[in-house]
Amino acid sequence: MGVSELWSRGFALFPEAGAGEEEEEATDGAATRGARASAPHGTDDRGGAGGRPRWGSTAEFILAAIGSAVGLGNLLRFPFMVYKHGGCAFLVPYALAVVFLGVPILAMELALGQVAQSGCVDALAAMHARAWGIGAAATAGAFLLASYYCAVLAWAWCFLAATWQPTMPWSDGRAAAFFVDDVLARWDADGTAVSSHGRSDDVDESGAIAAFARKGLGPMNWWLVLGLTLTWALCFSCVKRGAESAGKAVWITVPLPYLALFVLFFKGVFAPGAGAGITAYLGTIELATLGRGEAWIDAVAQIFFGLSVCCGAMPAYASNCSRNERCGANAIRVAVANSLTSLLSGFVVFAFLGHLAMTRGVDVADVAEGGWSLAFVVYPSAFASFGVPGGHIFATLFWVAVLTLGVDSAFALTEAVVCAVCDRSVYCAANRGFAAFCVCFLCWCLGLTMCTRGGYYVVDIVDAYVSRYTLTIAGLAECVFVGWVYGAERLRDETRAVSGHAFMGVGSYFPVTIKYVVPVALVTMLSYQIAAEAREAYGGYPRWATNSFGWGLCVATPLSLACVGAARPLDVGRKFCDSSYSLGVFDDGAQARRTTRVTDGVRTLERGEVEMGPSPGI
Numbered sequence: 267m268g269v270s271e272l273w274s275r276g277f278a279l280f281p282e283a284g285a286g287e288e289e290e291e292a293t294d295g296a297a298t299r300g301a302r303a304s305a306p307h308g309t310d311d312r313g314g315a316g317g318r319p320r321w322g323s324t325a326e327f328i329l330a331a332i333g334s335a336v337g338l339g340n341l342l343r344f345p346f347m348v349y350k351h352g353g354c355a356f357l358v359p360y361a362l363a364v365v366f367l368g369v370p371i372l373a374m375e376l377a378l379g380q381v382a383q384s385g386c387v388d389a390l391a392a393m394h395a396r397a398w399g400i401g402a403a404a405t406a407g408a409f410l411l412a413s414y415y416c417a418v419l420a421w422a423w424c425f426l427a428a429t430w431q432p433t434m435p436w437s438d439g440r441a442a443a444f445f446v447d448d449v450l451a452r453w454d455a456d457g458t459a460v461s462s463h464g465r466s467d468d469v470d471e472s473g474a475i476a477a478f479a480r481k482g483l484g485p486m487n488w489w490l491v492l493g494l495t496l497t498w499a500l501c502f503s504c505v506k507r508g509a510e511s512a513g514k515a516v517w518i519t520v521p522l523p524y525l526a527l528f529v530l531f532f533k534g535v536f537a538p539g540a541g542a543g544i545t546a547y548l549g550t551i552e553l554a555t556l557g558r559g560e561a562w563i564d565a566v567a568q569i570f571f572g573l574s575v576c577c578g579a580m581p582a583y584a585s586n587c588s589r590n591e592r593c594g595a596n597a598i599r600v601a602v603a604n605s606l607t608s609l610l611s612g613f614v615v616f617a618f619l620g621h622l623a624m625t626r627g628v629d630v631a632d633v634a635e636g637g638w639s640l641a642f643v644v645y646p647s648a649f650a651s652f653g654v655p656g657g658h659i660f661a662t663l664f665w666v667a668v669l670t671l672g673v674d675s676a677f678a679l680t681e682a683v684v685c686a687v688c689d690r691s692v693y694c695a696a697n698r699g700f701a702a703f704c705v706c707f708l709c710w711c712l713g714l715t716m717c718t719r720g721g722y723y724v725v726d727i728v729d730a731y732v733s734r735y736t737l738t739i740a741g742l743a744e745c746v747f748v749g750w751v752y753g754a755e756r757l758r759d760e761t762r763a764v765s766g767h768a769f770m771g772v773g774s775y776f777p778v779t780i781k782y783v784v785p786v787a788l789v790t791m792l793s794y795q796i797a798a799e800a801r802e803a804y805g806g807y808p809r810w811a812t813n814s815f816g817w818g819l820c821v822a823t824p825l826s827l828a829c830v831g832a833a834r835p836l837d838v839g840r841k842f843c844d845s846s847y848s849l850g851v852f853d854d855g856a857q858a859r860r861t862t863r864v865t866d867g868v869r870t871l872e873r874g875e876v877e878m879g880p881s882p883g884i
Contacts (some may be wrong), residue, residue: 300375318383319508320700321586329516329598332507333674334574335604336523336656338418338641342670346636352552352559353503359556359565364601367787368569370779371741372688373597374748374772376573377761378807379584379591379669386581390744392834393752397425398838399831400747400751401578403739403824407732408577410820412679413709414728416501417716419672420493421642424449426665429658445642446474450722451487472806474721479808484719488866491717494710502521503707504677504686506699511588512677519670524607526667528615532659534617543620544628547612563794566787571733573604574675574740577683585685593770616642620647641668648872680705713867723807730804730818731812734795749781758878811833812835 348356373388382389387405387875391398427446428435436444446452465800504515534540555561574580584593616630622644623630635644649661683705688694694701716724748754754777761769770776802810 272374272574281759284320311397319510319586320588321509322513322749324591324596326472326513326516327509327583327587327591328596329520330512330816331580331596331600332514332603334521334579334583334678335572335600336572336607337572337671337675338415338668339568339572339667340604341611341615342567342606342637342640344572345610347564349547349616349634350636351558351564352555353546353548355552355555356561356565359471359562360568360605363565363569363787364605366779366783367566368573368575368604369597370770370776371570371745372573372580372601373573374745374754374757374780375580376584376597377757378622378748378817379767380587380589380591381583381757381761381764382581382585383589384581384585384680385689386578386688386744387586388582388838389411389691390747391838393837394747395837396832396836397747397751399828400740400837401581401745402683402831404576404744405578406824407680407681407740407820407825408579409705410728410732410736411577412501412676412683413712414716414725414732415672415679416494416497416709417490417713417721417725418498418638419676420490420713420717421445421449422491422665422668422672423493423496425646426662426669429661429665433747434646434650434657434661437647437655438663439647439650441646441650442639442643444646445883448560449490449642451719452722453481453484453719471573475806475808478720478723478811483715483724486714486717486718489719490721491714492711494717497676498710498713500673501677501680502702504673505681505706506702508681508684508698509583512681515677517673518597519674522843523667523670523674526663526670527607527610529663530614530667531610531617534614534621537617537621539621539624540617541620543616543630544613545715546620546634547616556557559794563644563791566791567733568608570788570791571737571804573601574610574678576737577679577688580604581584582682582685589764592767593765594767594771595598606766613686618645618648622651625651629799650805674772683709724806725810726805727807727812727815728820731816735792735821736798736824738788738792738795740828742785742792742826745784745788749785750776754780756851 321330348360351357378386378389381609382392384392385401385405387398390401433601435448447454470879504512504519535544570576578709584591587593616634619633622635626633633644633647645664646661648663649657651657652660682704684698684702687701687705688698691701714723716728718724746756758776783824803809804816
């Protein structure tokens with residue numbers, strides 16, 4: 267028996283879950299389109315008491331999905347990428363990445379959750395008994411992302427608290443020293459922790475890393491632990507009842523950062539020197555950028571990670587929708603909102619950078635920084651230039667925007683993990699609050715390592731390795747599986763049949779992008795990242811740090827889950843569905859039987875209808 271036959275037989279490798287066959291015919295002259303399926307744990311499509319939590323409305327779901335997609339990357343990474351890669355010229359690869367990468371993947375994930383009424387682990391297991399490991403790897407990525415995301419928000423709490431001191435601690439121009447020494451309390455070059463008072467704003471990064479290599483993580487900083495605890499308390503309150511509690515929270519946490527950004531936008535564009543910053547942002551067109559592969563890689567990475575795909579969050583959210591939602595249209599709405607938010611953030615960021623450059627008498631290039639330094643060094647310096655009380659007010663608005671953007675993304679990632687746990691356990695589904703508390707507590711425990719004196723480097727390593735490898739590999743495996751093993755055309759037809767609406771058109775756009783464009787883009791990005799890592803170890807960090815927190819925690823662990831999934835099939839037939847799960851898709855107006863042979867990993871079917879998932883008799 268060949269490897270391909272073993273794979274296709276799925277549970278046939280295990281005596282207790284053999285394969286079966288089933289046949290049905292379409293009645294002459296009848297066009298059958300519909301679905302008869304049961305939601306997890308015996309609930310109907312409407313949810314209800316003891317059932318799956320439901321969003322209050324489509325608008326509520328859209329808000330939640332936008333909150334998940336829009337995060338700190340829109341505010342901190344995208345503007346600098348545009349500036350770095352030639353201004354408007356970067357929008358060309360970015361727009362292509364949105365159309366041919368972001369929208370198809372997002373639509374696929376929304377369809378998985380909505381059609382299967384399950385998170386990504388059980389949804390993929392229903393499609394193929396050995397595919398659950400892909401979903402588990404993506405969920406592990408969500409767990410890691412949520413852990414470090416909340417650690418970053420602990421920094422923001424410290425800045426928010428310091429903002430309303432009579433004199434902001436960074437008003438003397440030493441924002442970098444305040445961030446490194448007072449907030450992070452990182453090891454100094456000589457292996458000690460010092461205060462920012464009385465020292466210059468110059469940070470010896472190489473010496474600090476050398477001290478980290480010698481001293482390790484060091485003790486925890488109580489103020490960061492307090493901020494981490496506060497963040498996770500907020501996340502728990504948002505996910506403890508699933509869509510019911512998250513649906514109420516998003517009406518506050520999603521509009522609030524937009525309100526803050528609009529206020530900052532109007533303040534920034536009318537500030538002296540803002541014109542120079544906006545010109546540096548989108549006022550230049552360097553077409554030579556289009557010939558550099560790095561710009562295309564960064565565009566792909568920005569939209570891939572910016573939409574929060576391939577981490578289980580979107581299928582978890584979509585599983586709480588009714589099956590008749592227009593998931594294709596919803597994917598487009600979320601992708602457009604995400605991109606517009608990124609563009610708006612760029613105007614806000616560079617308007618303030620232009621003003622800061624003018625007050626210092628330097629060029630915008632001298633103050634333009636990306637990543638964490640933009641939020642925690644450059645921006646505080648810019649706000650300090652507005653004096654009292656203007657600087658305090660605008661700094662407060664900025665930190666509120668950062669915190670709400672971060673909390674939105676954090677509880678979406680947490681929901682992905684909680685959803686996977688509740689799908690697998692009837693007890694956890696019936697006691698969702700307990701399951702949510704356990705997940706939040708475990709993430710909090712991991713986050714404690716990031717509240718130490720060496721915690722900044724742990725955050726940086728986990729951020730880099732999860733985005734570079736965990737999510738990229740999980741996304742690649744998911745697209746290859748859906749496109750080639752299960753069939754992108756099949757998923758498109760099932761989604762159209764279940765929802766009653768067209769899904770990503772009737773042409774070849776969705777199948778071609780999922781089967782060819784997305785895998786090629788992700789393989790290229792992954793190869794580029796591996797080549798960069800081979801040339802130089804990431805960040806110059808000690809090997810024990812990158813091996814333990816990078817390759818071990820963020821790469822080996824998720825990949826092990828995927829391998830276990832391939833080796834040991836998962837029977838979702840007894841937990842996932844309490845009755846037959848048949849989508850019953852026929853050609854409209856078909857007069858004759860149309861028989862196809864498909865394999866879903868649990869049994870082989872010969873039937874005219876498209877069917878997804880196991881039946882209870884197997």
